[in-house]
Amino acid sequence: MSNHRKVAIFWDYENCSPPLNSQGHAIVNGIRRIAHVFGYVTSFKAYLDMSSQSSPKSVGFRSDLQSSGVSIIDCPHNGKKEVVDKMILVDMIAFAVDNPSPATIILIAGDRDYAYAISTLRLRQYSVVLIVPPAPNIPQSLESQASVVVDW
Numbered sequence: 001m002s003n004h005r006k007v008a009i010f011w012d013y014e015n016c017s018p019p020l021n022s023q024g025h026a027i028v029n030g031i032r033r034i035a036h037v038f039g040y041v042t043s044f045k046a047y048l049d050m051s052s053q054s055s056p057k058s059v060g061f062r063s064d065l066q067s068s069g070v071s072i073i074d075c076p077h078n079g080k081k082e083v084v085d086k087m088i089l090v091d092m093i094a095f096a097v098d099n100p101s102p103a104t105i106i107l108i109a110g111d112r113d114y115a116y117a118i119s120t121l122r123l124r125q126y127s128v129v130l131i132v133p134p135a136p137n138i139p140q141s142l143e144s145q146a147s148v149v150v151d152w
Contacts, residue, residue, distance in 0.1 A: 005039030005102050005127075008095045010088045011046040012109040014075070016133045016152065024064025031108070031131070034150060038104040038127060045091065047073045047084045085113050092117055101125040108152075112139035119145040 009031060018027050028044075035041050046065060050072070053062065066072055075083045092105055104127040107114060118128045122145060130146035132138045143149050 005104055006042045006099050007035045007039045007104045007106060008043040008092075008099075009035060009041060009045065009106040010092055010108070011044075011070075012084055012088060012107075012111065013046040013048040014052075014084045016108050016110060016131075017048075018152075022061075024061050024070075025068045028065060028068035028070060031106070034129065034131070035104075035106055038106075038129065041069075042099075043071070043095065044069055045071045045073050047075050047088055049077050049083070050074045051076060082113065085111060089114070089117050092121065096121055096124065096126060102127070104129060106131065107146075110135055110138045110142070112142045115139070115142045115145050118142070122147060 011031075031044075032041065050062075053059075062072055073087065075087050077083050088107070088109070092107070095105065096103075101124055105121060106129045107118065108131040110133045118130070121128050127147045128145070129148045129150065130143065131150045131152055132143065133152045
């Protein structure tokens with residue numbers, strides 16, 4: 001892979017959050033190492049409803065992520081479902097519109113709702129790296145669409 005490719009990272013933090021006893025900067029460094037195999041990072045976003053993540057440990061962890069270069073995107077649910085998924089999908093497509101292939105999209109998620117978007121991006125010659133949480137039931141329909149799958 002070329003190191004001249006742009007890389008954008010989209011993290012479904014709400015559904016793929018690391019244990020709060022882990023260190024945010026260590027998590028970000030691990031993700032960054034994966035990303036740098038594919039190019040240079042132009043955007044690193046984590047999506048969550050911050051009102052549901054208000055414990056002191058959670059606030060401290062988010063602060064650690066933010067100081068490591070992660071943009072925290074607040075996704076208030078306001079009684080609606082799949083708010084995070086929809087925001088990530090729109091942002092991935094916006095990245096593709098603004099950055100012609102070859103480019104790489106890294107998605108940290110385990111939700112099958114992303115499969116069609118990943119497939120469409122791959123058809124347009126984007127590399128899509130999927131980082132999945134340690135769960136036994138990650139949908140094969142999701143993993144099969146990615147260029148590369150990395151276990152969390």
